[in-house]
Amino acid sequence: MRLIKNFTLATVALGVALAVQAAEPLKIGLVLTMTGPFASYGKQVEHGIQLYLAKNGNTIAGRKVELIIKDDAPGTAGDVSKRLAQELVVKDNVDILAGFVLTPSAFAVAPVATEAKRPMIVLNAATSAITTKSDYIVRTSMTLPQVTAPLASWAAKSGIKKVFTVVADYGPGHDAEGQFKKTFTAAGGQIVGEVRVPVRNPDFAPYLQKVKDTKPDAVFIFVPAGEAGIAFMKGFQEKGLAKAGIKVIATGDLLDEDVLDAIGDPALGVISSFHYSEAHNSPENKAFTAAYAKAYPKDRPNFMAVAGYDGMHLIAEVLKKTGGDAEADKFIAAARGMKWTSPRGPISIDPVTRDIVQTVYIRKVTKIAGKLQNVEFDRVADFKDPGKQ
Ligand code: PHB
Secondary structure, eight states: OHHHHHHHHHHHHHHHHHHHHHHSOEEEEEEEOOSSTTHHHHHHHHHHHHHHHHHHOSEETTEEEEEEEEEOTTSSOHHHHHHHHHHHHHTSOOSEEEEOOSHHHHHHHHHHHHHHTOOEEESSOOOGGGGGSOTTEEESSOOHHHHHHHHHHHHHTTTOOEEEEEEESSHHHHHHHHHHHHHHHHTTOEEEEEEEEOSSSOOOHHHHHHHHHHOOSEEEEEOOSSHHHHHHHHHHHHTTTTTTTOEEEEEGGGGOTTTHHHHOGGGTTOEEEESOOTTOOSHHHHHHHHHHHHHOTTSOOOHHHHHHHHHHHHHHHHHHHHTTOOOHHHHHHHHTTOEEEETTEEEEEOTTTOOEEEEEEEEEEEEETTEEEEEEEEEEEEEOOGGGO
């Protein structure tokens, strides 16, 4: 009798403890670049997260979502991101770490996720190796090898024989350069020159002169989305490279919807490869872009907004599976192999690498109803990061 009573009491106590736990808010610590030259990254990711919560409600598996945003501007200094992530764990006791728009930030925080045993959702940073730096990382954005290889294949079969590569001198740029070279030369193409430019405020004038003198069929460029791309396209036009018949081919970072209007008509006809376009034709994207336009009429949705939206989707679906438990091992086990239809198209989380698998589209900048858009005309479906093979 006594035993039964004790057992019953223990069961009741456990039930109460679980109920309290279930009612606890779900704290998500977001390390995002919100000010400085990369401020648009944090803004776009946050827009995506907010749109997901507005559509689906901000209670997940009985837990109210609480977002705590820390600005790691300038975004290129990993130590700032690391300190903020540590604060989020120690002071705010967050359940989940998310954000990380620039590669140095993701690399610096990976050991924090491992030590603190927190799931870490990478919402933009796109160097291939990031997901190998902690067993608790899942990525919902892309990798540079993933979006570069299909472009290199397309170029080789589209009459482009000689390419000059221009990349930002850090992780994603090195990845893009390496993958382009590998895929393009394997398909018979030739690399006739290569330069690495500073991540911030590169002066493209000397490089563009060199490209012009080398007379390639095309320049392949990767720079982190934003000002650098605008400056490159302006210089390309002003120095007469387009007139000399040299083409620009790029990953979609160059032409994302946040900067496409600022580049203007010189972007017309440029071919790029990427996983998201505002013009992607699907019911999911129509709903997403309509909600975005309503909530943020001054901005256009880009790939970072979609990665934020999908990152929040991942968190919500994982927690539904675990009954609200965000414990890192359970979280990651539930995330492996998850599949859904994003505004960008069908996506999944690779069960082995925890990285994203998705369709990569080849697109051409076209004017639709007076608006520059990346119009998709070819695709490689279910494409894994080739950087890990
Ligand atoms: C990165 O730092 O990993 C990064 C930043 C901007 C991009 C792509 C990758 O457009």
